[in-house]
Amino acid sequence: MSSGLEVTTLMDQAARLAFRGRGLVEPGCLVGAVVTDAAGNVIAEGRYARFGGPHAERVALMKAGDAARGGTLLVTLEPCNHHGKTPPCTEAVIESGVKRVIHACHDPNDLASGGTEALTDAGIEVLHQPTALTRLLNAPHIHRTRHQLPWIVAKWAQTLDGRIATRTGASKWISSERSRRLVHRERGRVDAVFTGIGTVLADDPMLTARDLRKPRRRAERVVVDDSLQIPLQAKIIQTARDHPTTVLCSEDSLKTPHAEELRSAGVRLVRLPTDGTLTEVIRTLTQERNWSTILVESGGGLMGRLFKERLINEILVFTSPVLLGDQSAPGAVRGFSPEEISEGLQLELCASFQRKPDVVSVLRVRDPAD
Numbered sequence: 001m002s003s004g005l006e007v008t009t010l011m012d013q014a015a016r017l018a019f020r021g022r023g024l025v026e027p028g029c030l031v032g033a034v035v036t037d038a039a040g041n042v043i044a045e046g047r048y049a050r051f052g053g054p055h056a057e058r059v060a061l062m063k064a065g066d067a068a069r070g071g072t073l074l075v076t077l078e079p080c081n082h083h084g085k086t087p088p089c090t091e092a093v094i095e096s097g098v099k100r101v102i103h104a105c106h107d108p109n110d111l112a113s114g115g116t117e118a119l120t121d122a123g124i125e126v127l128h129q130p131t132a133l134t135r136l137l138n139a140p141h142i143h144r145t146r147h148q149l150p151w152i153v154a155k156w157a158q159t160l161d162g163r164i165a166t167r168t169g170a171s172k173w174i175s176s177e178r179s180r181r182l183v184h185r186e187r188g189r190v191d192a193v194f195t196g197i198g199t200v201l202a203d204d205p206m207l208t209a210r211d212l213r214k215p216r217r218r219a220e221r222v223v224v225d226d227s228l229q230i231p232l233q234a235k236i237i238q239t240a241r242d243h244p245t246t247v248l249c250s251e252d253s254l255k256t257p258h259a260e261e262l263r264s265a266g267v268r269l270v271r272l273p274t275d276g277t278l279t280e281v282i283r284t285l286t287q288e289r290n291w292s293t294i295l296v297e298s299g300g301g302l303m304g305r306l307f308k309e310r311l312i313n314e315i316l317v318f319t320s321p322v323l324l325g326d327q328s329a330p331g332a333v334r335g336f337s338p339e340e341i342s343e344g345l346q347l348e349l350c351a352s353f354q355r356k357p358d359v360v361s362v363l364r365v366r367d368p369a370d
């Protein structure tokens with residue numbers, strides 16, 4: 001391995017391995033590793049496969065064995081230097097005999113940092129080389145560590161003219177069956193699925209991960225419903241004994257007989273602050289429930305509020321080849337009134353692919369702290 005281009009290719013190979021751990025390793029960081037021998041040939045790879053399991057570089061170096069001597073370890077996160085659930089990876093790296101380590105991200109966790117110094121002290125050359133893909137990979141972990149907030153993904157299905165329902169509120173089905181399967185897969189990888197009362201009243205969704213061989217996580221369903229309008233007959237309430245369900249509502253609503261009925265149905269009620277802001281409620285619930293990732297599947301009301309509080313990090317949009325041509329049909333986000341295009345929220349398109357006939361776009365919101 002010699003050229004910078006080759007390092008980028010190998011680092012991206014490590015990143016692609018790391019992505020396979022989504023929903024399995026959080027609150028840990030997704031990590032992948034590739035080992036080359038002294039001649040630059042790839043001899044082993046590894047990834048962090050489950051929370052608390054062996055780290056990616058350990059897995060890769062163990063596979064490589066003696067062949068790693070004089071070689072290079074490429075890893076998407078700086079090797080850790082502390083005793084956590086596993087011993088420090090720096091020890092395994094030093095023992096492996098590699099002469100060089102290239103990592104794509106300094107460990108944002110103060111407890112685990114110091115890997116670069118420990119390796120350098122042992123005579124190993126350490127380089128930092130992020131790629132566009134590793135920046136995407138590491139952003140959720142950096143965000144969680146920096147802000148003590150989960151990574152929040154907003155998902156919606158829209159027509160070609162950007163509408164999420166007809167003027168009567170009908171939205172079944174804008175997206176294709178294949179797109180909806182992908183949404184179920186995503187629900188099976190997150191810790192909570194949020195929606196608003198408007199969506200519950202219009203669509204009566206279950207918001208569970210269905211038709212999957214094995215969901216990786218069981219998401220808590222959370223409904224934002226200030227005045228506690230959610231009917232006892234709603235599917236979410238009817239299934240609350242089997243799937244954890246929380247409703248966020250005002251303090252006054254907590255004291256009503258309807259609140260008692262909902263509690264008896266197995267629903268947890270949590271108080272919303274009087275100003276309706278969600279940041280602190282989400283932060284508190286995240287600490288209590290150890291959430292890492294939230295998927296939001298709501299209409300424009302809740303989306304608008306979450307965007308206003310800068311809580312959305314990523315957007316997953318399914319655009320179907322349907323035109324409604326009706327200005328009374330709702331859009332995906334409401335509550336903003338920019339006068340210039342430049343005043344709109346500027347997003348970064350990270351990926352787009354097809355789930356025929358839909359086009360799926362993955363976008364990121366820039367962290368102002370970057």
Ligand SMILES: NC(=O)c1ccc[n+]([C@@H]2O[C@H](COP(=O)([O-])OP(=O)(O)OC[C@H]3O[C@@H](n4cnc5c(N)ncnc54)[C@H](OP(=O)(O)O)[C@@H]3O)[C@@H](O)[C@H]2O)c1
Binds near residue numbers: 168224277278303330
């Ligand atoms: N195509 C899709 O992907 C998709 C997905 C979901 C829903 N939908 C469609 O979206 C439509 C529903 O849209 P919607 O905007 O009414 O629904 P929504 O976003 O699900 O819920 C909005 C409701 O929640 C309240 N709310 C949100 N955040 C709050 C907060 N922090 N504190 C207190 N209350 C809060 C809103 O109050 P305010 O009005 O006071 O803001 C409003 O009453 C339906 O037609 C549904 O079919 C489409």
